[in-house]
Amino acid sequence: MSERLRKEIIEELNDAWLNIDVHKDDLITPLSILDTEDPQEFYKKLTWLLTQPDYFPFLCKHIFKVDVLPFQGLILQELWNRKFPMLIGSRGMGKTFLMSLYCMLRALLMPERKVVVVGAAFRQSKYLHDYMESMWKNSGILRDLCDSNSGPRRDVDMCRMLINGSQIVALPIGDGSKIRGQRANDIISDEFASMSREIFENVIAGFAAVSASPAESVKIEAVKRKAKQLGIDPSLLTEHIQEENTGNQIVLAGTAYYDFNHFATYWKRWKSIIKSKGDPHKLKEIFGEEDIPDSFNWKDYSIIRVPVDLIPKGFMDDAQVARSKATVHNGIYLMEFGACFCTDSSGFFKRSLIESCVGNDTKPINIASGGQVYFDPLLKGNPSGQYIIGVDPASEVDNFSITVIEVHDDHRRVVHCWTTNRQQHKDRVKKGLTREADFYSFCARKIRDLMGAFPTIHIALDAQGGGIAVAEALHDPKNLQKGELAIWPVIDEKKEKDTDNESGLHILELCQFAKYDWLAEANHGLRKDFEDKVLLLPRFDPITIGLSIEQDKMANRTYDTLEDCVMEIEELKNELCMIEIRQTATGREHWDTPEVKVGTGRKERIRKDRYSSLLMANMAARQTRAKRIQDEYEIVGGFAEMSQSKNKPQADFIGPAWITSQLNNLY
Structure with missing residues (x-):
């Protein structure tokens, strides 16, 4: 092999990552200018060359010291050229990094820019600020x-990156009140699906309502209007109207x-606008009664969708992607890695049903009694409240x-969720x-700690998978601290147990998932309670997350934090969506998570530990009425002469008004 041929092969191999099937002689070298x-x-x-979107990879490499792959360069170019771009990407494709790099480009190349x-x-x-820093x-x-x-600058309520006269500001959303009144040229909304739609539309989108250069924009619009009055096509005035992107x-x-x-709603609208290609009739259908x-x-709008299949080989860990595909429900995988919006979950508990039980301050849940409810997760309950704890003790495969x-x-509220493993x-x-x-x-100590934080009237515990060991630990004298009582199984009048005469709290119920009647009633009852808005879930939005983080900081909590609790309840909702129902060979219903492949000839099921603990807690709540203070017993009766008294101290009869109102005047 000649030295020249060898060099050409090595050069071709080194450039293979560009994925360009073009001969080198046919390529245009921009440096020739x-x-x-x-x-x-x-x-x-x-x-000039560095400021052109076509050559952003060149700028990124030499100015920011960042190597940009061709697909990332195309994304940056598309983002730059559109006023309203939308980026929907696979989990792990580096969206946050790419948006950080884009912010730096806007600040560096556009004078006096505010992002x-x-x-x-x-x-x-x-x-995003960490990447920029x-x-x-x-x-x-x-x-x-x-x-x-x-x-870079870091403050308590914001993070800033200053680039000459431009600045990039990372803001906390909260409830929107603290950031109202901000102004910006560019708004970057990351993880848009988790953002409050009301706050985005009413507060954040208003940041960009004022033109980047208001005075210049007014002059340009005035020139265009005057040109129309004079019968001149404004597009011919390019030398007099200097508009840049x-x-x-x-x-x-x-x-x-x-x-x-709401992310899917925006995606549908963006897609309709792009497919219309400016056709007035199609745009009229999109805008409805609103004037265009x-x-x-329509060219201002763009959708960039990058599923995992289109990401270059080697960019993501193939083993991790394969593991996710094998262990995650298909619907979630399509959203997380396929960049697809799913109409709804296909399980026994629909995602739309679960989300309908989540209230917030702008859209509370209307309950049957006529009230409106929304609430947040808790680390400590109401001292006068009543709480039921559900425990799934599995720890080998699933979490405890x-x-x-x-x-x-x-109604009932899910206020706390906690998991651990060995x-x-x-x-x-x-x-x-x-x-x-x-x-x-x-684990038994954690249950007792929660009992101290939440006044507990009942504990539902799975008898399988370590349940007996937990039950024994709850009444083991070695585990009791000063002032604590042993916890024993509930007393069933129809079925005596050896533990009935033991001193302590008889509030522990051992649940048997093997009993079909109990399992069927628990699952159907759980879904009905969601449908009837009897069982409610806490709100999950930027306000909840932000407040939980601040409370954890104030309390100096490093583990079992309020933020952990918020995210655990989100995982609980995800597990509920994955529960599927099928019929066994005997015709009975069976509830479980999907079966996934984990190796050659091996299959496992997705975890469902949080769902199981909720199932038991809710079933116990359905069967156990909250304790109510008994009315004081009133003695009815007296001597006959009392009825002759003109000043009777009270009515002769006590009972429902519809009958006592007639009886009290008989004598």
């Missing part, structure tokens, strides 16, 4: 290009979600899971976070 003997002209041309970054929670916005620290050239006031921009980015979510704005341009329900007269217990023991070396003693 730099050929000039005038140094000033050279730098002008180089600057606002918002996410489902302040934490998400901070992720890393780029700043890694690139000496970038720092040399900027003035002394440039660089510097208008305000709103970017929506995130992972696909369910069809009933004069400045509307606890769900707490707050019982009211007309590995997490070992980690806590090593760090000295618990003195319980035995796993089930550790």
Whole structure:
């Protein structure tokens, strides 16, 4: 093999990652425009070249010290050229990193630019700021290009990145009140599906309502109107009207979600606008009775959808993707990795049904008694409230899971969820976070801690998978602390047990999932309670996440935090969506999660521990009425002469008004 041929092969192999099936001689070299003997002209041309979206990968490599793949370069170019782009990508494709890089490009190339970054929670916005801060620290050239006031800034209520006269601001959403009144040229909305639609439309979208250069925009519009009056086509006035792609921009980015979510609604509208190609009749169908704005341009809209199949080989860990495909429900996999919006979950508990039981301050749940309810997850219950705890003790394959329900007269609330496993217990023991070396003693201690935080009237525990060990730990004298009582199984008048005469709290119910009647009633009852809005779930939005993080900081909590509780309840909702019902060979109904392949000839089922603990807690709540204070017993009767008294102290009869009103006047 000749040296020349060898070099060509090596060069071709080194360029294989570009995935360009074109001969090198046919490629255009943009650097050819730099050929000039005038140094000033050279730098002008180089600057122009760096600012062109087609060559952003070149700028990113030499200014930001970031290698950009061709598909990422195309995404950056499309984002730059549209006013309202939408990025829907697979989990793990680097959306957050790409949006951070895009923010830096806007701030560097557009003078006096203000870019606002918002996410489902302040934490998400901070992720983007962290990427930007890393780029700043890694690139000496970038720092040399900027003035002394440039660089990252971190405040309590916002994070900023200053690039010469431009700034990128990462904001916490909260309830929208603290950020109302902000102004921006560009709005970057990351994880849009988890963001509050009301806050986005009423507050955030208003940031970009004012033109990037209001005075200049007014002049340009005035010229256009005058040209129309004079019968001149405004498009012919390019030399007099210098408009650049510097208008305000709103970017929506995130992972696909369910069809009933607002992200899917925006996606459908964007898609309809793009497919209309500006046809007035089609646009009329989209806008309905609304008038089409004069400045509307269908070319301003763009959808960039990147499923995992279109991401270059090697970008993501194939083993992790395969594991997710094998262990995650197909509907969730299509959303997370396929960038598809699913109409609804296909399980026994529909996602739309579950989300309909989640209230918030703008859309509370209307309950049967006529009231309106919304609430947040809790780490400590109401001292005068009544709570039921459901416990799934599985710890080998599934998690050890606890769900707490707050019982009211007309409804029930899921207020707390906690999970652990043996590995997490070992980690806590090593760090000295618990003195319980035995796993089930550790779990029993957690149950007692929750009983101290939530006044508990009943505990439902799965008798299988370690349930007996937990039950024994709850009444083992060695595990009792000062003032604590042993916990024993409930007393059943129809069936005596050896533990009935033991002193302590008889509030423990051992549930048997093997009993078909109990299991069927529990599952159908759980779905009916969701349908009737008897069982409700806490709100999940940026306000909840933000408040939980701040409360954890104030209380200096590092584990079992309120934020953990919020996310555990979200996982509970995901598990509910995956529960499927099928018929056995004997015709009985069977509830379980989908079966997935985990290896050659091996299959397992997706975890359902949180669902199981909720199922038991809700079934116990259906069977166990909340304790009510008994009315004081009133003695009825007296001497005959009392009826002759003119000043009778009280009525002769006590009972329903419809009968006592007639009887009291008989004598």
